[in-house]
């Protein structure tokens with residue numbers, strides 16, 4: 001369903017000074033919620049006070065950074081009064097040098113929502129009209145085409161956000177129903193008058209962390225689901241390998257108090273048949289990719305609450321410069337456009353997520369190898385009799401998984417350590433948070449591909465194990481998951497092209513199709 005079709009039923013996220021959550025931004029991104037600006041008169045008056053104070057200051061003092069001066073290192077250049085009105089338009093114009101792929105519509109909606117969140121805090125000296133204009137774009141489904149490359153993530157996401165500023169003013173291009181249209185034409189057709197920016201409004205739109213923060217919200221949402229799905233896959237891999245379910249014992253895990261990791265172990269316990277306790281069972285110690293799975297998945301599970309607080313604090317911050325204190329009537333010069341917290345969260349998240357890909361890649365290596373899979377066919381081939389000779393089962397799928405895993409791991413190099421001095425040494429330390437966030441999304445995409453392949457593998461593996469050892473106790477969660485996967489993916493009996501199965505499973509992963517551990 002397209003977002004526009006959902007208009008009548010979907011909820012609205014209200015923008016005011018209240019704290020917003022990652023889920024609010026994700027809902028707007030996916031078109032499940034709209035964005036409305038609070039019409040509370042006190043809120044609107046507070047916003048207007050900032051803009052009025054700036055107007056007064058301009059009249060009385062005549063000298064404000066970024067209003068009557070050049071930007072950044074050019075702050076020593078004074079702008080004559082008759083050119084002040086043109087200055088914000090120059091800001092977005094000369095920043096129109098982004099390149100690379102355009103952000104997709106969901107990412108773009110998240111970016112608009114994140115910028116609206118920051119400006120709604122009331123410290124940016126912008127007009128209510130500007131905030132409303134952002135909601136109008138979201139409402140009408142007119143999404144700026146924003147190139148994804150060209151931000152150092154410390155003077156804010158200046159260059160990508162210049163594309164939002166330009167579109168608000170009826171310039172550059174938007175997506176409309178999936179097509180690229182000139183913004184001027186799209187705004188006219190939607191009955192939206194282009195803005196003429198007030199003196200500080202160009203800076204307020206562009207000088208902030210909205211792009212990286214929006215991407216971080218989307219990344220968080222995907223990473224959280226993967227902790228659950230990788231746990232379920234681990235349970236099915238353990239079952240496939242006829243492994244030792246007691247590796248996830250409650251007393252064992254109580255001895256190591258990482259709460260997220262303990263949770264993963266508890267999920268595994270709930271998935272696996274652990275009724276019978278054997279002192280020296282048949283499989284004393286499984287390999288690490290099974291035995292230590294809670295310790296690998298748990299790193300991400302334990303980091304998520306920290307990532308959430310960093311991302312939501314950034315989302316709920318006034319992150320431009322200078323800030324305008326409407327009540328104290330002061331102009332506060334600082335560096336809140338510096339995205340170090342998001343950079344760290346994204347660099348950390350991509351590392352922890354790539355480790356999931358690596359974990360699953362190792363689990364697959366055990367399952368397809370008849371030297372390690374405890375009695376199942378090589379490559380988990382489902383063919384029998386003379387035809388077994390020409391069937392290669394999941395052989396190529398494993399090779400693809402190795403490639404996707406390698407590519408994910410390759411992208412884990414932290415972006416934040418590549419800070420470099422730029423803009424005539426005014427921006428001499430920068431966060432690279434937007435690059436970190438883009439890396440993280442790519443690592444998530446590659447890891448989801450690995451997850452899709454592992455879903456095929458465990459679906460095949462559990463099915464073969466049930467045939468090989470019919471006496472094994474079936475377990476509710478695994479049986480249910482096998483049935484759900486079975487509805488999408490047939491067992492591989494004769495070799496077939498698995499790409500369609502993979503693509504379908506990736507869709508299911510992105511839609512969080514399976515209810516896991518609720």
Ligand SMILES: N[C@@H](Cc1ccc(O)cc1)C(=O)O
Pocket residue numbers: 071072073154155156158207321322337423
């Ligand atoms: N981020 C800078 C402002 C800036 C804006 C545009 C630039 O091109 C450069 C710098 C500051 O607030 O100090």
